[in-house]
Amino acid sequence: MKKELLLESYKYELPEELIAQEPLKDRSDSRMLVLEKETGEFYEKKFSQLPDLIDDKYLIVRNNTRVRKARLFGKKDTGAKVEIFLLDRKDENTWETLARPGRRLKPGAKMIFPEDLKATILKDLGEGKKLIRFETSLSEEYIEKYGETPLPPYIKKKVDNPERYQTVYSKKINSSAAPTAGLHFNDKVIKRLTEKGIGIVDVNLGVGLGTFRPLNNENIKENQLHKEYYYIGEDTAKKYNEHREKGGKILAIGTTSVRTLETNIKKYSIIKSDEGWTNIFIYPGYKFEAVDALLTNFHLPGSSLLVMISAFAGYENVIKAYEYAVKERFRFFSFGDCMLII
Numbered sequence: 001m002k003k004e005l006l007l008e009s010y011k012y013e014l015p016e017e018l019i020a021q022e023p024l025k026d027r028s029d030s031r032m033l034v035l036e037k038e039t040g041e042f043y044e045k046k047f048s049q050l051p052d053l054i055d056d057k058y059l060i061v062r063n064n065t066r067v068r069k070a071r072l073f074g075k076k077d078t079g080a081k082v083e084i085f086l087l088d089r090k091d092e093n094t095w096e097t098l099a100r101p102g103r104r105l106k107p108g109a110k111m112i113f114p115e116d117l118k119a120t121i122l123k124d125l126g127e128g129k130k131l132i133r134f135e136t137s138l139s140e141e142y143i144e145k146y147g148e149t150p151l152p153p154y155i156k157k158k159v160d161n162p163e164r165y166q167t168v169y170s171k172k173i174n175s176s177a178a179p180t181a182g183l184h185f186n187d188k189v190i191k192r193l194t195e196k197g198i199g200i201v202d203v204n205l206g207v208g209l210g211t212f213r214p215l216n217n218e219n220i221k222e223n224q225l226h227k228e229y230y231y232i233g234e235d236t237a238k239k240y241n242e243h244r245e246k247g248g249k250i251l252a253i254g255t256t257s258v259r260t261l262e263t264n265i266k267k268y269s270i271i272k273s274d275e276g277w278t279n280i281f282i283y284p285g286y287k288f289e290a291v292d293a294l295l296t297n298f299h300l301p302g303s304s305l306l307v308m309i310s311a312f313a314g315y316e317n318v319i320k321a322y323e324y325a326v327k328e329r330f331r332f333f334s335f336g337d338c339m340l341i342i
Contacts, residue, residue, distance in 0.1 A: 004284040004315035005220045011301045012322055020335035021157040023164040027186045031330055031337040033321055040317040042324065047184040047338055050295075054251060054342075056197035058293065059243040061236070061261060062253035063179040064202040066170035068140075069147030069162075074113035080104070082111050084132065085150060087176065087209065092137045094122070098209075099130040114146045140173055150176060152212060152334050154300075165334070174206035174229070180297045180334045181254035199243065201236040205229070205256040205278075214302050220283045225304055230260045231275040240271040249292040255305050258282070258312075261290035282308045284315055293342045298325060298332040313341045 003009045024030060028048040035042040045053065070086040082105065085098040099105045099121070109121040117138075123131040149162040159165060167182035169190070193200065210226025217223045240250070240261075252258045263278040264271055271290065281304060282288075294312055299305040310318045321339065330337045 001219070002284070004310060007215055007218045007220060007302055009315070010303070010306050010310070012319075012326070014301065014326060014332060018326065018329060018332050019154050020331040020333060021155055022159060023183070023335045027168075027184055028189050030184050032340055033325055033330065033337070034340045034342065035313055035317060035321050037313040037317060037341055040314065040320065042321050044328075045340075048189060050189060050340065051192040051196055051198070053340065054198065054293075056199075058198055058249050058251045059240065060193065060198060060200045060251050060253060061240070061257050062167075062169065062182055062200065062202055063205050063207075063256045063260070064167070064169055064171045065175040065179060065204050065206055065256075066166055066173045067149055067175045067178050068173050069143055069149050070176055071148040071150050072113055072143070072146060073148070074111050074119075076105075077110040077112065084111075084130075085176075086138075086143065086147075087129070089138075090131070093135070094131065094133045095138065096125065097130050097132050098128050099132070102128045102130070105130060115142070117142070152177065154333055155335065169202070171202070172204050174204070176209045177207045177211050178334065179205075179207055179254045179256045181295045181338060183335070184295075184338055185253075199239060201239050202233075203236060203257055203260045204231040205260045207256055211305070212300070214300070215304055215307070220307060223281065223304070225279045225281045227277045227279045228256075228259070229275070230263065230278055232260065232264055232271065232273055234273040237271045237273045250290060251293040251295065252291045253295050255294075255296055255308055258291050258294060258308065262288065265290040282311050284311045286311045288312060293340070295338060295340050297334065297338050298322070298330060298336055300333065309339075309341065
């Protein structure tokens with residue numbers, strides 16, 4: 001079997017101190033490793049130089065999701081502290097959650113949250129997940145007021161300003177994790193892009209916790225990904241197709257934008273206004289139809305995201321670029337530096 005189809009090929013040594021624990025003061029100050037996928041050549045730039053590297057031949061597609069303040073803290077009716085992580089709303093009052101301490105929260109257990117909001121564990125769903133029913137509907141306003149923004153498990157430091165784990169263009173609250181390639185953008189960079197005539201359109205994909213879940217099967221093809229819900233509006237579809245018809249190129253901001261576009265184009269052959277679930281898993285051998293260039297962060301060893309960018313840019317090209325990034329002490333993962341693959 002080809003090594004790019006073996007999970008072991010995507011494991012690499014990463015010194016712990018290279019995992020970025022906090023965002024830079026200026027979002028756009030991140031280092032950017034530019035990788036030319038056809039030649040395998042790469043070179044360093046600053047993210048703030050992105051407008052100098054592309055022109056109006058490109059249309060930018062970004063994910064406008066916003067991270068829900070999904071961590072809620074309360075107590076059992078016994079007084080013991082509890083924490084729940086809201087994953088998915090099943091109906092007006094019922095949520096699928098992660099709950100701690102999981103072993104002590106059995107079906108029937110009662111909990112109390114701020115403003116005397118009462119809840120009951122209905123069912124143990126396995127893997128630490130619990131089905132919880134609140135006595136009244138849990139509004140987004142309540143979650144925004146009392147919830148805490150979740151950070152990835154590899155970030156140990158508390159972030160002073162939770163907005164730094166949101167993109168500046170985030171709109172729809174429906175994610176458990178940020179689309180991190182978008183964290184580098186600030187208003188100044190966006191203004192420079194638009195002044196050059198570079199179009200920007202939005203899609204939406206709710207990022208789930210599965211994004212942090214490692215692949216398990218050594219044979220890459222035997223792995224399955226979690227489902228995530230996506231939405232593409234009519235305006236985005238229209239502008240995308242018009243740009244393509246004129247011979248334009250597409251720059252996707254992050255792997256979530258790629259998954260959204262590739263799911264849709266495989267379904268319709270063009271981009272159409274649509275919404276639904278996707279569990280598309282992209283690995284070497286996949287033929288990309290919707291995307292020409294990609295801005296992405298540096299990903300976890302053995303992750304589906306690292307496999308995806310290897311499919312996009314070539315396995316050997318990506319591994320050599322990652323070796324360079326480790327050697328040159330780039331910052332990795334959510335608050336880290338980025339790659340522009342063109």
